[in-house]
Amino acid sequence: MKKNFFILTFITIFFLYACLGNIIDNENDQFYPKIPEELNNETIMQAFYWEMGTGDYLKNYPEEEKLWRLLAQKAPELSEVGITALWLPPANKAMNGIYDVGYATYDLCDLGEFNQKGTIRTKYGTKKELESAIAALHDEGIKVYYDAVLNHRMGADRTEKVRLSSQSPDKPNEEISAWTVFNFPGRNNKYSEMKWNWQHFDSVDENLFEGKSWDWTFYMDNDYLMGADVDYENLEVQKDVTDWGKWIINDIDFDGFRLDAAKHIDYRFINSWIDDIQNNTDKDVFFVGEAWIEDVSELARFLDTVDNEDLKVFDFPLRSFFVDMIDGADLRNLEYVGLINIDGYKDKAVTFVDNHDTNRDEDEKAGILRRKYQSYAYILTREHGTPVVFWKDYYIWGMKEELDKLLLARKYFAYGPGYEVDNNDEDVYSYVRAGLPDVEGDGLVLMISDGESRKITTKSINSRQPNTTFYDFTGHIAERVTTDESGYGDFKVIMSENEGWSVWVPLVE
Incomplete structure (x- = not known):
């Protein structure tokens, strides 16, 4: 008993x-504000990194070898913390089959369906697995963006004789054997009947073909990048690549594109390609170009040159300042740096801290090693720009727990007009989001430091919310702050690399 x-x-x-x-x-x-669904902040995750599924990464994270399946499994948890879109790696068959990250484009129409380059699946899985992942992500309200590598082709099926232009730097007017014949024998004309030959390209290895000229790229004297350089003045090429883009959106069900090496592609084609896709779907398709330009005025000029209202770009100038922050920089400049702070371009900026190019083992690119959370805190609380979180930071470098706090702060509190603070200094930067007028409990006060003393710095800041009690959503500061009738309060941040970021949000009881 x-x-x-x-x-x-x-x-x-x-x-x-x-x-x-x-x-x-x-x-x-x-305690989480009820944000109207149509006003929810957009937040992208780059869902891959260069070394994914190789070496020690494969040993330690074997599930990443089947990325499409993994993304379907991760969909609920990513949606929960506020990820609204995934940037996928190039999903098509590339030159080195399952060993290729995807940037050596072979066949855009083979998404892991045909036996080509020694494999049916790509590095990330099969077409069927890809489509299942997209459906699972859509079920959780997450959009999916395709990494479109359109500048070049590699891994041709055979060579052909091609005469070079007199302008070719190596062998002017000579005849060479060029790897320019793409027959795609495994696909047998499915999705596209077009076969590619030298007439669809301008050059290989910077050797311009006879009768060809460089396309109208942003830097016309620096058109060539790698492989067989696609000729976007060729009408057959224009039609085939445009039809492919429509197929990716309407049939495969992607929601947008990241355009690789955008400054090397004919800007007239980029403009028309975006319009053709946008005008042939019911979706509001997302387009972001990778134009690696660190001068902000030049990056703005690139956007002006393409002249398409739907095109955004990665904010490389802002990321350059994050690099400067590694060893200390004047944080007052965070009010001015990057495309994100240029009037007329603020909402064209896609902000990031690191990606597959800036953090890569084989090239000894260590990326941003210090004050990385401060950088993420900045992009995830900003009024303008669309921020990107890097998979390698989130899942591999052990930043998930702290990034989740910043992601949730963005999802629930980073709303309303943004205001710079008038008492920012070299070592402490603060920024205010005033909150939405008809929502209770949103808005925030961001504080970032680059100090090392571990002392607490206090700043009198106008939160734009009178008589409101705030708490540090990151948990770095335990005490609460109550503002006066004018909205001012004494907000705090720790002078520390490891805890030098605080996001103060209203306490609703």
Whole structure:
């Protein structure tokens, strides 16, 4: 009897504790503001990195070898923290089959469906797995963006004789054997009947073909990048690549594109390609160009040159300042740096801290090693720009726990007009989001430091929310701050590389 009594008592206590836990969880949920769905912040995750599925990464993270399946599994947790879109790696068959990250484009129409380059699947999986992943992500409200590598082709099926232009730097007017014949034998004309030959390209290895000229790229004297350089003045090429883009959006069900090496592609084609795709779908397609230009005026000029209102670009000038922050920089400049702070271009900026190019083992590109959370805090709380979180930072470098706090701060609190703070200094930067007028409990005060003393710095800041109690959503500062009737409060941040960021949000009880 005693044994049964103790068992019954234990079960009862466990049940009551579980119920109490659920009540507490539900009570905590009320502290998150109710943001209208149409106003939810957009946040992208780059869902791959250069070394994914290779070497020690494959040993330590074997699930990444089947990325499309993994993304379907991760969809609920990513949606929960506020990820609204995934930037996928190039999903088409590339020159080196399953060993290729995807940037050596072979066949855009083979998404892991045909036996080409020694494999049916790509490095990331099969076409069927890709489509299943897209469906699972869409079920969780997450959009999916395709990494379109359109500048060049590599891994041709055979060579052909081609005469070079007199302008070719190596062998003017000579005849060479060029790897320019792409027959795609495994696909057997499915999705596209076009076969590629030298007439569809301008050059290989910077050797311009006879009768060809460089396309109208942003830097016309620096058109060539790699492989067989695609000729976008060729009408057959224009039609084939445009038809492919429509197919990716309307049939495969992607929601947007990242345009690789955009400054090497004919800007007239980029403009018309975007319009043709946007005008042939019911979706509001997302387009971001990778134009690696670190001078902000030049990056703005690139956008002006393409002249398409739907095109955004990665904010490389802002990322350059994050590099400067590694060893200390004047944080007052965060008010001015990057495309994100240029009037007329602020919403054209896609902001990031690191990506597959800036953090890469084989090239000894270490990326941003210090004050990385400060950089993420900046892009994730900003009024303008679309921020990107890097998979390698989130899942591989162990930043998930702290990044989740910043992601949730963006999802629930980073709303309303943004205001610079007038008492920023060299070592502490602050920024205010005033909140939405009809939403209770949103808005925030961001503070970033680059100090090392571990002392706490206090700043009197106008939160734009009078008589409101705030708490540090990151948990770095334990005490609360209550603002006066004008909205001012004494907000704090730790002078520390490891804890030098605080996001103060309203406490709603």
